[in-house]
Amino acid sequence: MTTPDELPGGPDRTAGADPAAEAGRAARAAAERAEPEPRRGHGLGLSFRVLLTAGLIVAAVLPVAAFGGIVMAAHLYSDSRVMVTLLVAAIVAAAFFGLLGAAVVVAGLTAPLRRITIAVERVAAGESSPPIHLSGDDELARLAESHNRIAAEAGRRNRELGALLSAIAGYNPAQGTEALASRAGLDACAIYGLIDCRLSLVDPATVPTEETIPGDPRPVRAEVRAGGDALGVLTGHLPATRAWERADQDLLDLFASEVGVALRNAELFGQIESQNARLLELDATKDEFLRSVSHNLQTPLTSIRAYVDQLRAVSDEAASDRRLQIVAEQADRLTRLVRQLLTVTRLEAGVLRPEAEVIAVGPRVRRAWEALNVASVTFEIRDEARGWLAVADPDQLDQVLWALLDNAVKYGGRDGRVEVAIRADAARDRLHVTIADNGPGVSEADRTRLFTRFTRGGTQASGDGTGLGLYVSRQLLRAMGGDLWLEPAGDGRGAAFTLSLPGESPADEG
Amino acid sequence: MLENRPRRILLVDDDTSLLVVLAEQLRDDGYEVATARDGQEALRRLEAGWPDLILLDLMMPRVDGLALARQIKAEADLPIIVLSAIDTADSKARLLDEVAEDYVTKPYHYPELRARIQRVLRRLGDRIPRQSLVLGPNLTLDLHHRSATVAGTEVQLTPTESRLLHALAANLGETVATETLISRGWADTEEAEPSYVWVSMRRLRQKIEVDPDRPVHLLTVRGIGYRLVSSRDDT
Numbered sequence: 001m002t003t004p005d006e007l008p009g010g011p012d013r014t015a016g017a018d019p020a021a022e023a024g025r026a027a028r029a030a031a032e033r034a035e036p037e038p039r040r041g042h043g044l045g046l047s048f049r050v051l052l053t054a055g056l057i058v059a060a061v062l063p064v065a066a067f068g069g070i071v072m073a074a075h076l077y078s079d080s081r082v083m084v085t086l087l088v089a090a091i092v093a094a095a096f097f098g099l100l101g102a103a104v105v106v107a108g109l110t111a112p113l114r115r116i117t118i119a120v121e122r123v124a125a126g127e128s129s130p131p132i133h134l135s136g137d138d139e140l141a142r143l144a145e146s147h148n149r150i151a152a153e154a155g156r157r158n159r160e161l162g163a164l165l166s167a168i169a170g171y172n173p174a175q176g177t178e179a180l181a182s183r184a185g186l187d188a189c190a191i192y193g194l195i196d197c198r199l200s201l202v203d204p205a206t207v208p209t210e211e212t213i214p215g216d217p218r219p220v221r222a223e224v225r226a227g228g229d230a231l232g233v234l235t236g237h238l239p240a241t242r243a244w245e246r247a248d249q250d251l252l253d254l255f256a257s258e259v260g261v262a263l264r265n266a267e268l269f270g271q272i273e274s275q276n277a278r279l280l281e282l283d284a285t286k287d288e289f290l291r292s293v294s295h296n297l298q299t300p301l302t303s304i305r306a307y308v309d310q311l312r313a314v315s316d317e318a319a320s321d322r323r324l325q326i327v328a329e330q331a332d333r334l335t336r337l338v339r340q341l342l343t344v345t346r347l348e349a350g351v352l353r354p355e356a357e358v359i360a361v362g363p364r365v366r367r368a369w370e371a372l373n374v375a376s377v378t379f380e381i382r383d384e385a386r387g388w389l390a391v392a393d394p395d396q397l398d399q400v401l402w403a404l405l406d407n408a409v410k411y412g413g414r415d416g417r418v419e420v421a422i423r424a425d426a427a428r429d430r431l432h433v434t435i436a437d438n439g440p441g442v443s444e445a446d447r448t449r450l451f452t453r454f455t456r457g458g459t460q461a462s463g464d465g466t467g468l469g470l471y472v473s474r475q476l477l478r479a480m481g482g483d484l485w486l487e488p489a490g491d492g493r494g495a496a497f498t499l500s501l502p503g504e505s506p507a508d509e510g
Numbered sequence: 511m512l513e514n515r516p517r518r519i520l521l522v523d524d525d526t527s528l529l530v531v532l533a534e535q536l537r538d539d540g541y542e543v544a545t546a547r548d549g550q551e552a553l554r555r556l557e558a559g560w561p562d563l564i565l566l567d568l569m570m571p572r573v574d575g576l577a578l579a580r581q582i583k584a585e586a587d588l589p590i591i592v593l594s595a596i597d598t599a600d601s602k603a604r605l606l607d608e609v610a611e612d613y614v615t616k617p618y619h620y621p622e623l624r625a626r627i628q629r630v631l632r633r634l635g636d637r638i639p640r641q642s643l644v645l646g647p648n649l650t651l652d653l654h655h656r657s658a659t660v661a662g663t664e665v666q667l668t669p670t671e672s673r674l675l676h677a678l679a680a681n682l683g684e685t686v687a688t689e690t691l692i693s694r695g696w697a698d699t700e701e702a703e704p705s706y707v708w709v710s711m712r713r714l715r716q717k718i719e720v721d722p723d724r725p726v727h728l729l730t731v732r733g734i735g736y737r738l739v740s741s742r743d744d745t
Contacts, residue, residue, distance in 0.1 A: 291596055295569050298595035299525050302617040306531040309620055335617050346599045355668045358709050389709050507708040
């Protein structure tokens with residue numbers, strides 16, 4: 001077999017590790033010789049087309065030359081065996097150079113294509129791409145140029161989009177629409193590189209569209225909308241040298257629509273602010289009103305009550321005078337009704353925060369009964385929860401007890417009788433207080449609406465009372481972690497209401 | 511001691527008819543009473559001498575009750591009871607926790623008012639810091655705001671709990687008898703019994719002790735009463 005050294009006509013006789021690279025270098029060198037002047041000045045680079053042509057020529061001519069050379073050499077020998085050997089060698093050499101040439105062509109063709117592919121993929125993935133420099137002025141070089149331009153514009157729009165988003169993110173609805181509009185105008189100038197720009201909060205239809213005059217700054221415009229409403233129009237001018245493409249207009253429209261949302265938010269924020277201020281004002285007015293109602297009603301009652309007490313304290317005659325007793329009772333009654341009305345208002349406003357104090361219920365019920373001062377009604381209390389203490393707000397529990405006892409007196413029978421039973425539910429740490437009268441009880445119709453506001457026992461309504469007692473009592477008890485309900489009708493018993501409260505079992509020391 | 515001298519009360523209310531009758535009621539019970547019809551007059555009276563207790567209306571012309579109470583407290587820790595027609599649920603009444611020892615709504619029930627006055631006067635001489643009282647890494651009391659900070663979490667105290675802790679804190683490290691605690695926590699009209707104290711202490715431990723079953727601050731002294739200690743003393 002012949003060695004490569006024996007083969008004549010090789011373009012470069014230097015031995016190399018990589019024949020393809022060697023051949024490529026040779027091809028480039030040949031191409032340089034064929035066309036020494038690159039059209040586009042990127043160093044010594046030649047255009048892709050020139051390289052390709054040179055490569056093809058080298059790849060086609062070299063095998064033929066090698067084949068011819070070997071055939072001619074074969075003629076020098078008469079021995080047909082030698083001739084055959086040489087011919088076979090010629091075919092092998094031609095094939096070798098042909099493949100070598102093809103490799104050179106493929107390598108030359110794919111290298112720039114690979115660079116362009118990588119660059120396009122980077123741009124497609126949203127990354128920035130450094131410009132690709134290809135020599136020459138052929139299709140591939142123009143493709144690279146075009147890619148470079150697209151990449152640069154994509155980069156610019158990406159930067160604009162980033163600036164746009166950070167500008168939008170900085171818009172605070174608390175700034176108000178006017179401040180936002182002027183800020184958005186300034187931002188548009190900065191983001192898009194406009195010469196001037198303003199956001200007018202007027203109907204876009206009233207702002208005429210400017211004509212584009214070649215050589216003059218180019219007018220740009222975008223309507224600012226939120227939902228279906230036109231809020232204003234963004235107008236400005238672009239330097240005459242700058243291009244303005246569809247994508248730029250889209251980006252400006254995007255900015256305008258985001259500004260529209262921000263403006264709408266600012267509008268709504270302003271409305272909420274003023275409504276809040278108004279509500280706070282109303283709330284303060286209501287508080288002040290309640291305060292003065294309370295003050296103006298309770299102050300005279302305080303004097304009445306104090307003078308009655310003093311009169312009854314100084315003489316025995318006055319102390320037993322039924323008329324003074326009635327004045328005292330009615331003053332107390334009025335006081336409780338005023339307090340009940342205040343409590344209803346506070347319940348509605350949700351501002352009642354009961355204290356959780358430890359209270360002995362039995363003595364509390366007895367005191368509430370004594371305060372009612374109704375000698376004509378028999379009162380009986382059965383305390384089956386000795387030692388137990390309730391956890392409740394003392395003032396609010398007093399209101400509840402007064403309302404329930406007052407009801408029991410009002411709706412009781414002719415020979416009035418009020419029975420109170422206190423029991424403990426040890427398993428659930430609760431106290432139950434049942435207050436029963438001996439009246440006709442509650443009718444089926446009344447049962448369902450008993451605990452709603454302004455409800456009074458139908459036929460028995462005597463006209464006094466606010467119709468708030470049971471409603472207020474249930475709400476107060478529930479706020480204290482308890483409840484109030486009507487017991488089912490029983491034999492010989494009138495209405496029986498049970499209130500429950502969190503309870504503390506009898507404690508020993510420590 | 512000045513135990514036998516009559517206690518002096520300054521009564522401030524713009525309702526003159528009430529001033530007359532309430533002053534008389536209080537004098538009948540042995541108190542020395544001065545009256546003022548508004549905040550300015552009250553301040554003039556205070557220049558002449560400090561009373562033992564001030565009974566104050568919340569809504570008054572010129573200097574209102576709350577402003578007056580703050581002004582007084584800024585100068586001296588005089589006990590103040592607010593007597594007002596404004597109910598305790600009013601936002602304004604809630605502001606008083608800081609400056610008033612007690613709150614009585616009008617129309618008052620005189621025996622009840624008297625019992626509250628006596629309860630507050632029992633506290634005379636108790637000195638606890640106006641600022642918060644640090645009892646250990648896991649307990650700080652802020653009785654003027656009716657709150658405690660337990661292991662970093664603020665808990666609210668009820669008026670009674672606050673009064674009980676006040677009595678214990680004024681005798682920090684010493685045992686306070688159950689009977690004393692009854693008279694400090696409840697008014698005489700409430701006919702409180704020792705079980706009130708026991709249950710209240712059990713509930714207080716749930717609030718202010720990190721482990722209520724192994725209390726380190728609120729300790730029982732069997733058969734006698736209770737002791738509040740800071741955790742440094744607890745060794």
